[in-house]
Amino acid sequence: MKADLSEYVTSRVAILDHVRRILRDTMKLKIEPEAIDPDAPLFGTGLGMDSVDAVELVVQLDTVFGLQLAGSPEDFVKIRTVNTIVDAIMELSDES
Amino acid sequence: MSLEDEYRAVRHSAALSRMDHVGLLRLVGDDAIEAVDKVCSGDLWVRDGRMLQTLILDDQGQPIADVYVCPDNDACFLMVEGITTEELSSCLARHVQPDLDVELKDLRPEYELISVHGPYAWEVMSRWLTPDIIGLPYLSFYHFDRGVCFRAGKTGEYGYDLMLRNEDAGDARRELLELITALDGAELSLETVDLCALENGFFSVRHGSVRGLTPIELQLQWRLSTRKRFPGVAAIEERRARGIRRRLTHFVAADGVKNGDVVRGLGAPVGEVMTAAFSPAAGGLVGTALLDISVAHPGIDEFYVSDRDLTFPIRTVSSPLLVNRSLLVDPRHHTYSTREVAMDPPLWQGSLP
């Protein structure tokens, strides 16, 4: 694997695992982090989180990663799946 | 109607499709839910009037059916893709004790399934059915005089599946099309419905081969119970213990990518294309590929498919691909006629490789 691809994948996987652990530990999802599909929907269908869970998730993402999300649809798009959350976090660190 | 026109209708206003490919069944009896629980892969943590999406797997852990389970007091509706009613019947016979009180009724001979999808589908429904429809949550259903209304859909837009008696279906379709046309909508082919599903990351049991693949590779672990012994569970456990080698990943490409193409990167094969289709929103191809687990992540530009001496780069992406219009529409306040198009961000905010 090329060096920068390898680096990209490594940092991505680290964030992916961290987000999955947050979902397992602070949300009611009592499944192993590896069993959380990166592209599975978090809300509605998929992992079945609800609006009350969304409130807590937003707080966690701010506290742990500094990712600040308002209630707008544009921001909701960022928390549709674990992968979209990772995208948003990586974008944040690219910006800084 | 061209694909572009149909696509514009479903992504920007409202559209109607006949869902003849979906099996409709009703299980009745004291043990109806228990019987379904025996064959489906997921925990049936679903209340009356709600819907749960789950799978039926074969003994190798491969998905053979994509199912919505819809408990209705002591009965249960099933909306099934991938297997016939006879096949489902044999599946139940195989896994469910014969003394359970459950009877399977195929609703297809008497009922049609018509769907209305789109960012303003709710507006069509509030005129055709009731203004209260805006209060029906996603993945819920209820009975009305002419049939059952399920709020579901696999396009990523507001979606309502109407189960109607055959004798009412013709009139209903006509009335709905009239309302839809008034919103610049259209009737959809199954091809367009499936394209929307692909763009929004909905698994399709009718596309691509699942040979040798389990829900783990297909990113469908959320449909698996962690405590139940369901058909295929042993194969799943074995696969989990072994570790998967590949995972389904979404991608976009300018062109040149077809189902079954080998995906290469860095001089070696890294996977295989499962499905690909042209997306008007992206102006290029969208699809899914099975990629080596070490690189099965969005945001990678290094891969391509080749055809003789032509190479066609692909870019892996997160799913869903789109900022669906439905996310920006609030049925409590908006209407189609007063929408402010200039305010809308583009449907697709990525770029092709």
Place this chain on the structure above:
Amino acid sequence: MSHAAQITGWGVASALGVGRDHFRTALLRGEIGIAPIHRFDTSAFTTHLGAMVAGYESDDRDPSALCHEFGSLALRDALAHARLDPESLRSLRVALSLGASLFGDDNTERLARNLANELSIEGPAITVSTACTSSTQAIGFGADLIREGFADVVLAGGIDTLTPALFAGFHALGVLSEGPCTPFSVQMGTTLGEGAGFLVLERRGLRDTVTRALLRGYGLSGDAYHATSPEPRGRGVAAAIQSALDDADVTASEIGYLNAHGTGTSANDTAEWCAIQSVFGSELGCALPLSSSKGHLGHAQSAAGVLEVITTLECMAAGLAPTTAGFDGPRRGGPPRPVSTKKPEPLAYELALSSNSAFGGNNCALVFGTREPACADAEESQPVFVSTAAPLCAGVSSVEELASIFESKAPRSNRGITVDLAAELPRVDVRGIDRASELLTTVTSRALADAGLSLRGTARERTGLIVGNLRASPDSLERFHSSIVQRGLAKPDATSFAQLLPSAAQSACAKALNIRGPQSTITIGDGSGLMACAIAAWTLARRRDSDRIIAAALDVPAKRLAGSEPGDAACAFVLGTAPTSVEIVGIGVAGPDQLDEAIARAQHRWGSTEPAEFVIAPRNGVYAGLAERVNPFAGMRSTSSSFALAYALGLLSRGRARSALVATRGNTASVAIIVASTEVIHES
């Protein structure tokens, strides 16, 4: 409902004024009691409004102190209206039925006890803790106390105060409106408030007094749906409204005005309008004068129901319909034309309905007014039977194990209980359930299973759940408080906030097991479990809204060791109208210092010339009837009396006795229950 209860007065302490005169003046002027909050700092939040009690806007004393003061003012105001001299209360049989849900408080019943002491109310005081339906339910139970003969005068209502934690929790859930709330109108969201209100309910013919109105009926239900969202089609609300109409023996078309819960949130108002249309029909529903008072009073939570009833009573007396503040056009999915004039609008009506709904899906509706019932017959009392008992605490998971502790001198185990609810209920999603909910759901599910009952079809609507519980689950409390400590008031843990109610366990249990019938959470302090049995028994005997009720007790004390706590306990009984081998033949409820009176009342109900063969009743902390043994479950405040009853039932089923009396002296009431083998009854 038996028409023994009249309303002879009422009193308030509210955002529209303290005392009826101020309240009425402000109400009839169409004033709004919502203003920027001064009591605590709201700069970290995106909204800053509340409806504080007039004159107390900056008063930041302890919530218990504020609640007591509001309650005291409203009670005295009500007594004055009813022309009852507070000094004379001692000579009457007076009871208190109080709606209060002090978040996180260890002793929810303390408020009732202090108010009862202050006003020399010597009869029973029951506290209903079901959040926004607390005072509405308290009014219904208050009328029951009169019908049952346990009181002649009942002060029924509720009290609540707006605290920073409450504000933070609602804010985190995103349900607060930016401006003053405008129910049924375009702006979404609610505004929190506070206050106290009481009705004086009185036995007819007790004394020469003015009947200002009659409480014609009430109805209860549970959504069994979600911790914070109502069932979207208003199924539960419709059930409570219909049940109230049935109890009042009136048809929907006889209702002249409806005071809706109408919080202004998106979820509530649409669900409620669906419910109103389903009960009244689309046409009648649209024509029915209705409004929500929350735009004027804010959402006064545990006091909301009673304040809204009083708003209606004041307006009804003046020939007016209360109005909806700030209405500037209907929202989609809401009523098209609520009463929305600036001031209450002229309307003559004799019957009104008031409805409230709460987190966790409790719903309660009341029917009241000046119209007399067509016939004065009381509902015939039907016999009530006990099917099963499911006790649970360290070392006890069956009636047999309970018996061996009562009968031997062996000490109880001091390890905690471990339950695996996911294993006991494999087809129910119990993820995220807190300790209190887990224990209650376990015993309730076991009691139902032992009775051979699985709730299908209409059985769900016909099965109720009454729980004696003193407090919220300590794990949820801990989680909420530490989220505030770590992250500040602007970022509380929203999930645990919803669990802070004493009724959270009842709601979670009802949701897990699909129990949709009449339900509530009450406390009398010690002995709450037995009180729950008494309420379940009188409900089954006299009302027609359920076929069975699970009467439960729950203890999850605050002081915890690592992991589970030896003091955790729960117990559930299935009571029903279908005959079994044990009948509840007598219930008696009286004041906390009137244990003998409670026992005498139960005995009198039974009508037997002989006393019960086996007696468990406390005498100076010791259980008489158990060889003077000290209560082995002392410290399990709600549950120990229920364990005593479960033990007594075990004796009956083993043929060791044919009748048993179990009594308890709670902090705010005494309760006595007599059970007898049905063969005995057939003999005599």
